[in-house]
Amino acid sequence: MVPYTATLDVDQATVWHLSALLNAERQRRGTRTGTRALTCYKQAVLVVRWLRDGTAIDALARDNRIFRATGYRYVNEGIDVLADQAPDLHQVLEHARTTPDDPLILDGKLFVSDRCSEPGPTGRSDLWYSGHKHRHGGNIQFLSDARGEPLWVSDVEPGSTPDITAARRHVFPLVHKATAEEVAVPANPRLRRCGSRRTHPDQTSARGRRASRACR
Incomplete structure (x- = not known):
């Protein structure tokens, strides 16, 4: 030593x-x-x-x-x-309401890990292997401010899960639920996909998907 x-x-x-x-x-x-x-x-x-x-x-x-x-x-x-110090989704949306010129940015990241392995749905691929990144890991979606400071993160999805699929599972439903619970946020929360124009969560276009891939 x-x-x-x-x-x-x-x-x-x-x-x-x-x-x-x-x-x-x-x-x-x-x-x-x-x-x-x-x-x-x-x-x-x-x-x-x-x-x-x-x-x-x-x-x-x-x-x-x-x-x-x-x-x-x-x-x-x-x-x-x-x-435990991280804000919850309601606090993040309240932040977006009080700072309309500071849009929320939605993006995803693969966190690499070498301790995960599980057969995929077909049994021929690894559920935790990202074909895009060529690494094992977990996909985590996050909302950040315009400076890129993370404000909220989702639960982890297997690395093989595409960003848009993970966002539909963890981000969009929560945004809609928070709005339905009469959280004081604009009718159309400003969410910006990394590299794309500002867009409502439901408006997932081919352009937005291409921009998301470019960010990665």
Whole structure:
């Protein structure tokens, strides 16, 4: 083993913020002081290393002198407390209502993974393999602001699922439901498909599909 020194290119305030979220979660669970292998701050650094640098769990566990299983659990806890801070769809649509000049952008991304495999409907293809990206992974749709900052993300679909199919399953029905529940949004929410003109969710044209493919 060769020891070395490394520096994370992350603002210190980010780590302290995550540390505070982890501390609040431990208090909510009633975790007793001194019963965890790492402090909230050290756990926050571990989580940020995994998110920012993609450091292997084995390396994170070894560096912190914890078991690999504990490393996985600590990373999952960090992801959960961060996910709890994400806005729900109603809040995103309210944001769109109050900022009409800042349209929502709908796009999809394949998140690569090497731990997923399942026969497809025909039995001859892999459900989690994207023929477009030539990689295994999950398709996640998201709404972002005009700057590209993610505001809301959908549940994961297998990598073989086309973007438009995933959007029809996870995005369009929720937008319609939110509107039906009298959420204070315009009658025609401004959704822009990446690279296409502004369009109502129902208006999925060949032009929009071509623009979506160009973005990827």
